[in-house]
């Protein structure tokens with residue numbers, strides 16, 4: 001089918017409702033959980049603050065508007081390659097220079113929610129990805145790989161979402177080898193439902209934080225705090241995730257959406 005016919009089919013499917021638009025985005029506001037790094041690692045990102053300019057009042061009789069204090073890496077957000085030191089010298093590595101064609105792509109959804117339910121420190125391995133491919137088909141170059149964990153159901157509570165104790169955060173993610181495998185497959189990026197693209201134990205991996213270190217070194221992207229991956233098929237959905245065009249931006253909150261079939 002040529003591109004014009006494909007777009008016509010997409011338009012028809014959207015109008016008929018046969019193609020569903022799924023919101024993969026968490027609510028963004030002062031209650032949004034943000035990552036907490038141990039003080040020895042460095043500074044932390046502030047929480048969202050909303051400041052009223054006017055609300056149909058003496059400061060603006062007919063209009064309402066606010067200004068925000070908002071970290072780039074807050075809520076459902078996009079990680080650009082320059083976010084990590086290993087990616088900083090890549091071409092087109094900032095939110096304002098990444099080619100727009102990278103923001104719309106097929107999505108592979110690997111469901112490990114049963115494993116995560118019984119082990120919050122679950123790590124996705126190369127063998128597990130290969131097993132998934134044997135069931136659902138090969139991961140194509142130019143596609144996203146999203147790890148379904150149902151972790152988004154925790155994001156009404158900081159404590160539950162960050163899930164940290166005296167030993168640090170306990171949340172799922174990929175092994176370094178799994179990220180290397182996906183890079184070699186040519187993926188656009190790696191997306192998760194947890195607060196960051198790495199597992200809670202990633203600080204002790206080799207290299208530390210491999211989903212950041214290796215994926216951004218390879219000039220690929222990350223998506224964190226995604227929601228409702230449980231509404232997507234293993235293959236067949238199209239992900240739309242465009243960061244704000246922040247000049248020299250290292251990332252940005254996004255309204256992540258998926259086009260899928262009923």
Ligand SMILES: O=C(O)C(=O)c1ccccc1S
Nearest residue numbers: 035073079195196197198209
């Ligand atoms: O990119 C993020 O939001 C994230 O997860 C992160 C940010 C800064 C430092 C470490 C991490 S692990």
Ligand SMILES: [Mn+2]
Nearest residue numbers: 073079224251
């Ligand atoms: Mn981030």
